Amino acid sequence: MRYFDFHTHAFVDSIAERAMASLTSTAEHSEDTQNIKPHTDGTLSGLRNLMDRCGITRTMILPVATKPTQQTAINNWASGIMDNSIFCCGSVHPDAEDAVAEVERISRLGLYGIKFHSEYQNFRPDEERMMPIYRKASELGLIVVFHGGWDPFGKGEILAVPRSFANIAEKFPDLKIVVAHLGGMKLFDEVEDCIAGKFGNIYLDTGILADFIEPEQLIRIIQKHGAEKILFGSDAPWDNPLKEIQMINNLPLTDDERRKIFYQNAEKLLKKADS
Numbered sequence: 001m002r003y004f005d006f007h008t009h010a011f012v013d014s015i016a017e018r019a020m021a022s023l024t025s026t027a028e029h030s031e032d033t034q035n036i037k038p039h040t041d042g043t044l045s046g047l048r049n050l051m052d053r054c055g056i057t058r059t060m061i062l063p064v065a066t067k068p069t070q071q072t073a074i075n076n077w078a079s080g081i082m083d084n085s086i087f088c089c090g091s092v093h094p095d096a097e098d099a100v101a102e103v104e105r106i107s108r109l110g111l112y113g114i115k116f117h118s119e120y121q122n123f124r125p126d127e128e129r130m131m132p133i134y135r136k137a138s139e140l141g142l143i144v145v146f147h148g149g150w151d152p153f154g155k156g157e158i159l160a161v162p163r164s165f166a167n168i169a170e171k172f173p174d175l176k177i178v179v180a181h182l183g184g185m186k187l188f189d190e191v192e193d194c195i196a197g198k199f200g201n202i203y204l205d206t207g208i209l210a211d212f213i214e215p216e217q218l219i220r221i222i223q224k225h226g227a228e229k230i231l232f233g234s235d236a237p238w239d240n241p242l243k244e245i246q247m248i249n250n251l252p253l254t255d256d257e258r259r260k261i262f263y264q265n266a267e268k269l270l271k272k273a274d275s
Contacts, residue, residue: 020041054245124160143177205233
């Protein structure tokens, strides 16, 4: 079986140690995150090593600009590390005055989409100010990727709720939307109610789900939404991809459905299927 991990993270080498130390420290002080341990050192080489050990041949890196001043450097870095096995989205900060222009630059750089994280960028996905950004992404054929639901390292109110993604999908039916954590970590009942099976332009990834969802609800959502709209993802370094692989293999899926989830859907979405 081939594997395309559609949800991974890495940092520029110069900040990787500091970034990982900060996030790990946050996790250690929360009962909900004590079992979340990093499986890499946060660097690109560390991620490559983990993917090699897990037999994963392709991976999508999803960087996040937590300040408007970071987006240019992050997108330049992401565009420079891509190759036949590493694929990257860029990032736009909602508070950046040049957000729409940066979407255009992301497209010119050859990046595949835009990653948003409400808990780190302090916005609700369906805010009106976000609409010009989504409109431009849709015009350029870029994917938009969102964190969904509770975040292990977030604080306070959950901003990225399933209903917000439904609102975006309704407004932009041609926009390709990927929502991490099966549409909303710890909000899976709402995912079943307002996303699963309702939108052909929403994809859901499986990032770091193994410890947070019952198999019965997971297979129910997959069957309702369609295996062709599910993307294998691990959220590495915050989980070992082998855990998500085993989780999917334990489900009552056909071999064809597993192939779609593990790599075919990602390759089709990015138009990168091997000949």
